[in-house]
Amino acid sequence: MGATVIDGIGQLVTCDPRLGDGSALGLLHDAALVVDGDRVAWAGPRSEAPAADALVNAGGRAVIPGFVDSHSHLVFAGDRSADFAARMEGRPYSTGGIRTTVAATRAATDEQLAAQVARHVEEMLRQGTTTVETKSGYGLTAHDEARALAVARQLTPETTFLGAHVVAPEYADDPGGYVDLVTGPMLEACAPYARWVDVFCERGAFDADQARAVLSAGVAAGLGARVHANQLGPGPGVQVACELGAAAADHCTFLSDEDVAALRDAGVVATLLPGVEFSTRSPYPDARRLLAAGVTVALASDCNPGSCYSSSMPLCIALAVREMHMSPAEAMWSATAGGAAALRRDDVGRLAPGALADLVLLEAPSYVHLAYRPGVPLAAGVWQRGRPVV
Numbered sequence: 048m049g050a051t052v053i054d055g056i057g058q059l060v061t062c063d064p065r066l067g068d069g070s071a072l073g074l075l076h077d078a079a080l081v082v083d084g085d086r087v088a089w090a091g092p093r094s095e096a097p098a099a100d101a102l103v104n105a106g107g108r109a110v111i112p113g114f115v116d117s118h119s120h121l122v123f124a125g126d127r128s129a130d131f132a133a134r135m136e137g138r139p140y141s142t143g144g145i146r147t148t149v150a151a152t153r154a155a156t157d158e159q160l161a162a163q164v165a166r167h168v169e170e171m172l173r174q175g176t177t178t179v180e181t182k183s184g185y186g187l188t189a190h191d192e193a194r195a196l197a198v199a200r201q202l203t204p205e206t207t208f209l210g211a212h213v214v215a216p217e218y219a220d221d222p223g224g225y226v227d228l229v230t231g232p233m234l235e236a237c238a239p240y241a242r243w244v245d246v247f248c249e250r251g252a253f254d255a256d257q258a259r260a261v262l263s264a265g266v267a268a269g270l271g272a273r274v275h276a277n278q279l280g281p282g283p284g285v286q287v288a289c290e291l292g293a294a295a296a297d298h299c300t301f302l303s304d305e306d307v308a309a310l311r312d313a314g315v316v317a318t319l320l321p322g323v324e325f326s327t328r329s330p331y332p333d334a335r336r337l338l339a340a341g342v343t344v345a346l347a348s349d350c351n352p353g354s355c356y357s358s359s360m361p362l363c364i365a366l367a368v369r370e371m372h373m374s375p376a377e378a379m380w381s382a383t384a385g386g387a388a389a390l391r392r393d394d395v396g397r398l399a400p401g402a403l404a405d406l407v408l409l410e411a412p413s414y415v416h417l418a419y420r421p422g423v424p425l426a427a428g429v430w431q432r433g434r435p436v437v
């Protein structure tokens with residue numbers, strides 16, 4: 048198969064400041080993009096586009112990099128809509144929620160779990176998400192965590208071992224014993240299927256010493272570190288993430304000035320998950336404070352059955368702009384190049400020569416419509432690794 052030129056692009060978001068207008072989004076107008084194999088071969092003004100074997104006319108619409116969703120929990124079974132309804136009706140939120148999902152996930156067959164993950168990944172693709180990170184964390188035994196990751200690995204290379212999501216019910220009276228399991232036999236079973244290790248460092252989940260133990264063991268087994276940090280209250284999660292050189296600290300809702308400085312100085316990406324605050328009626332993280340300090344900010348869905356069952360990156364962009372006062376340009380960058388930084392990838396989240404040809408044709412003249420038209424499906428076409436998939 049030869050090269051394809053996508054011509055007639057009204058606005059091209061490259062997320063490469065060396066291209067286009069020199070901004071972080073690297074915007075080009077009246078642009079063209081050449082795809083060769085699974086890669087971007089060329090991007091620039093349409094008047095200078097090289098010849099190619101096939102032509103797609105974008106008709107003046109905008110083209111953006113595929114979204115990079117760097118935080119999701121897709122391997123689970125069961126339905127938690129009753130929890131959500133109870134919460135929205137003001138009835139007390141059942142803290143047994145995660146346990147309900149753990150019981151259903153353990154009872155599901157590998158085939159059922161695989162079908163569920165495939166359905167979610169397909170749903171994400173239709174909305175323009177071409178790179179997905181997803182975690183284990185609803186098995187909580189060595190066997191169930193490993194099979195969750197094996198299932199996820201069929202659909203994405205960005206798999207994260209989250210045995211340290213909550214203490215397994217069998218270890219309710221022996222959290223130390225559970226950390227020994229997570230850092231020992233469970234890690235050994237999971238590491239072959241995982242790229243990352245994660246820990247829920249929060250009051251009621253794992254404390255600083257336990258989080259250090261989980262992350263250090265994962266790093267020693269060859270995994271990269273990422274952390275669920277400072278979501279429900281102030282705590283040590285961000286400091287532990289920075290101390291251990293994690294790629295990202297996710298949530299970052301309750302931060303001290305020292306936490307913000309540590310993120311900046313350690314170059315740890317702060318991943319904000321505004322779908323969670325939206326779905327739980329909680330205060331949003333302070334994105335402006337992080338951006339003002341020079342911290343790299345990513346946006347991700349946190350798609351999971353408990354606190355946010357939305358896989359929509361356009362919704363995250365709309366919430367980031369409307370509720371967290373990010374500019375449309377900042378939100379666009381954070382949902383693509385920011386997610387790539389959170390996964391330490393330079394081949395996704397941008398549309399420059401050499402990058403993977405993961406891109407979205409929007410039914411809109413500008414990326415701003417992602418925030419301007421919340422709830423409207425704008426992905427008119429999606430290409431993944433150079434192949435049209437939607």
Ligand SMILES: [Zn+2]
Nearest residue numbers: 118120275349
């Ligand atoms: Zn999460």
